[in-house]
Amino acid sequence: MSPKVVIIGGGVAGLSAGIYSALNGFDTEILEMHSVAGGQCTAWERKNFHFDYCLHWLVGTSKGAFHDIWKETNVLNDQTEVIDHEIHSKIVDRYGREFIIYSNIDRWEKYLLEISPEDSSPIRRMCKDMRKSALIEPFTLPPELRSPLEYVRLLPKMFPLLVVVKKFGRMTCREYFEKLNFKSEKIRSALYSMYEEVNFSALGFIFMLGWFNQKNAGYIKGGSYPLAQRMVERFVNLGGKISYGKKVEKIIVENNKAKGVILTDGIHIPADFVVSAADGYSTIYKMLDGKYSSRKFDHAYKNWALFNPLVQVSFGINQSIKSDIPIVLNLCKGTTIGRTILNSGYSVMNYSYDITMAPEGKTSIVLRYESPWKLWENLDGEEYKKEKEQIRKDAVACLEKIYPGITDSIEVIDVATPKTDVKFTGVKEGSYEGFMLSKENMMKSLKMYLPKLQNFYMAGQWLVPGGGLPPSAQTGKWAVQLICKKSKRKFRAK
Numbered sequence: 414m415s416p417k418v419v420i421i422g423g424g425v426a427g428l429s430a431g432i433y434s435a436l437n438g439f440d441t442e443i444l445e446m447h448s449v450a451g452g453q454c455t456a457w458e459r460k461n462f463h464f465d466y467c468l469h470w471l472v473g474t475s476k477g478a479f480h481d482i483w484k485e486t487n488v489l490n491d492q493t494e495v496i497d498h499e500i501h502s503k504i505v506d507r508y509g510r511e512f513i514i515y516s517n518i519d520r521w522e523k524y525l526l527e528i529s530p531e532d533s534s535p536i537r538r539m540c541k542d543m544r545k546s547a548l549i550e551p552f553t554l555p556p557e558l559r560s561p562l563e564y565v566r567l568l569p570k571m572f573p574l575l576v577v578v579k580k581f582g583r584m585t586c587r588e589y590f591e592k593l594n595f596k597s598e599k600i601r602s603a604l605y606s607m608y609e610e611v612n613f614s615a616l617g618f619i620f621m622l623g624w625f626n627q628k629n630a631g632y633i634k635g636g637s638y639p640l641a642q643r644m645v646e647r648f649v650n651l652g653g654k655i656s657y658g659k660k661v662e663k664i665i666v667e668n669n670k671a672k673g674v675i676l677t678d679g680i681h682i683p684a685d686f687v688v689s690a691a692d693g694y695s696t697i698y699k700m701l702d703g704k705y706s707s708r709k710f711d712h713a714y715k716n717w718a719l720f721n722p723l724v725q726v727s728f729g730i731n732q733s734i735k736s737d738i739p740i741v742l743n744l745c746k747g748t749t750i751g752r753t754i755l756n757s758g759y760s761v762m763n764y765s766y767d768i769t770m771a772p773e774g775k776t777s778i779v780l781r782y783e784s785p786w787k788l789w790e791n792l793d794g795e796e797y798k799k800e801k802e803q804i805r806k807d808a809v810a811c812l813e814k815i816y817p818g819i820t821d822s823i824e825v826i827d828v829a830t831p832k833t834d835v836k837f838t839g840v841k842e843g844s845y846e847g848f849m850l851s852k853e854n855m856m857k858s859l860k861m862y863l864p865k866l867q868n869f870y871m872a873g874q875w876l877v878p879g880g881g882l883p884p885s886a887q888t889g890k891w892a893v894q895l896i897c898k899k900s901k902r903k904f905r906a907k
């Protein structure tokens with residue numbers, strides 16, 4: 414009989430772990446508490462409109478170690494269509510002045526130089542830093558399985574990048590922009606407004622545009638839900654079992670060895686290996702009662718900042734409104750939507766570039782803004798309903814400013830709050846990408862296992878600050894590589 418691997422959570426990390434586990438001959442079961450797989454990588458239907466929650470860009474759409482994972486897990490196949498947007502995003506200030514961020518660095522550099530020739534030196538320096546970030550190559554193996562040779566192989570290639578990491582690794586975006594010292598008010602205010610969150614790492618910004626410049630962070634037509642479904646299909650075709658509506662309450666431990674899980678309905682499921690791809694905090698401090706934590710985990714969960722949760726208002730519009738720009742950030746710091754005072758503004762995403770998102774002749778538009786968890790944690794019942802109603806009204810007013818007259822064409826409005834995210838995925842405090850990438854944790858990650866607990870591994874966004882789909886899927890693969898090593902099986906990815 415094959416050893417049994419039980420995976421907690423059917424998000425992208427759990428599905429990835431499931432695929433590689435089944436591929437390597439383990440008897441594999443994924444336990445997912447929701448009625449669908451995908452976790453944060455999800456979408457929903459309302460009156461034939463398709464409202465996407467997650468996918469804007471997927472690092473690895475054209476090459477590299479992440480690309481291999483997307484192919485191996487059926488996220489990318491011969492039928493998938495990748496869209497590389499020419500414009501990454503647009504920022505519009507409260508006076509209607511526009512600032513564009515192009516995906517191509519040469520094009521962006523030219524645009525910035527046109528805006529402010531006197532800033533030629535900092536513009537060229539910033540774009541040069543971004544181009545260097547193209548040299549980054551994700552590791553293929555988990556740290557425990559890397560030989561010194563792998564580091565030796567990569568180091569010379571990545572040397573110029575290491576210089577960037579050394580220079581800016583401990584800097585926030587704000588500090589980086591201050592150091593560049595742009596004279597142009599337009600450039601300064603646009604860049605600052607993108608990162609109102611004071612802690613966000615400068616490298617996060619530099620790397621992001623580096624990926625786009627290589628056309629290696631495209632959008633996949635169809636968005637998040639079909640992406641997750643393609644992974645489910647691959648998993649099931651490999652003989653894996655996925656069970657929905659199964660919430661794990663505890664991990665069974667005997668003699669410091671994980672032996673299975675207990676569901677909230679009391680059912681015990683025995684296993685030889687347990688992989689938790691669920692929310693990291695719940696795994697360590699609830700399912701295992703904090704007994705196997707370490708100083709590093711305690712430090713991270715106590716001190717590292719989380720991403721601010723989001724409110725998403727989705728609109729089904731009964732007319733065709735075209736846009737090639739995937740994200741428009743509308744600055745209006747201090748404006749309120751419901752009880753949230755906006756930190757910088759709200760984003761509007763018109764999905765007309767993807768025909769699968771709305772019936773013909775109609776448009777799906779999403780409005781999204783950050784809203785601190787403290788506003789939501791104790792909001793229930795009638796108060797919660799009232800808040801959603803207020804958000805609906807305020808969001809329509811915001812949309813009306815961008816598309817005057819649109820109110821009459823609104824067919825559907827759907828409001829998803831941080832509480833919605835917590836309810837359906839269990840994510841801590843609605844932090845949809847886990848730990849925020851800050852100067853404190855940049856280039857750091859957490860271990861995939863716990864000291865003193867055998868046959869137990871973790872995968873998912875909580876292990877890698879900044880989160881996102883690529884590290885989630887990658888840690889799923891790595892967990893199985895570690896299980897194969899422990900079981901003395903040769904790991905295979907195909």
Ligand SMILES: Cc1cc2nc3c(=O)[nH]c(=O)nc-3n(C[C@H](O)[C@H](O)[C@H](O)COP(=O)(O)OP(=O)(O)OC[C@H]3O[C@@H](n4cnc5c(N)ncnc54)[C@H](O)[C@@H]3O)c2cc1C
Pocket residue numbers: 421422423424425426427444445446447450451452453454466467468469470471472659660661662690691692695723837838839840845846872873874875880881882883885
């Ligand atoms: C609005 C938004 C936009 C985003 N945009 C992008 C983007 O463009 N590109 C990108 O790369 N990333 C993006 N992300 C981030 C990305 O979606 C996440 O980082 C990634 O999906 C996390 O995957 P995960 O499997 O680690 O965790 P999750 O998706 O949180 O999955 C955890 C799963 O475990 C299940 N679970 C939890 N507890 C239990 C339990 N006790 N028992 C059983 N099951 C349980 C949950 O239901 C869930 O399915 C975005 C996220 C959001 C919300």
